[in-house]
Amino acid sequence: MRLFGYARVSTSQQSLDIQIKALKSAGVKPSRIFSDKASGNTQNRKGLELLQMKVEEGDVILVKKLDRLGRDTADMISLIKTFDDIGVAIKFLDDGISTEGEMGKMIVTILSAVAQAERQRILERTNEGRIEARLKGVKFGRKRSIDRKQVHNLYKADIGATEISRKYSQINRL
Structure with missing residues (x-):
């Protein structure tokens, strides 16, 4: 039996430091820790793909948390x-559960469904808060660094886009 580890941040x-430290503390050799810095929503997770190619029957994969x-x-x-x-087998360190045995698989399935529902609720609450803030006049995003009226006036005065860009690049450097 060999121990492998998987860590992911969004x-x-x-x-990844906290997850990797926990995996090492649990006995995973650094050369057997695979990681990704990608949203869980993306299919492109090279670390997970490499892990899938390396493991063999009897190996155990350690993951810090279920949602990782x-x-x-x-x-x-x-x-x-x-x-x-x-x-x-997969063992989740923080949750103290494993996919070994039918009961373990069932618990992991239930917990992942609960975690997914909670993520969805968080997204809904965030969106509701964003909508309410907009209704109250809160503006999101970075403030404009260039005055649109000035740019428009320069353009009307037959100054080209390149020259306008140079002018504002110099102003923004100050």
Whole structure:
């Protein structure tokens, strides 16, 4: 039996350090830790693909948290089935559960469904808050650094786009 580890964060600004440290503490060799810095929504997860190619029957994959492995319930079930078909178990460190045995698979399936529902509820609440803020006049996004009226006036005065761009590039550098 060999131990492997998988870690994932959603954005490049987030750090994998906590997950990797936990995997190492659980006994996974650094050379057997695979990771991705990509949203769970993306299909393109090279670290997970490499992990799938490396593991063999009898191996165990450690993952810090349930939501770090699959994108949603269907993806989680598919991954568990894929690994189970080749005789590889998955253990979730924080949750203290494993896919070993039928009860473990059932618990993981239920928990991933609950996690997916919670993610959906968070998105709904975030969107509701954004809509309410807009109704109250809150503006989102970066403030404009260029006055549109000035640009329009320069254009009307037959100054070309390149010259306008140069002019504003110099102003923004100050």
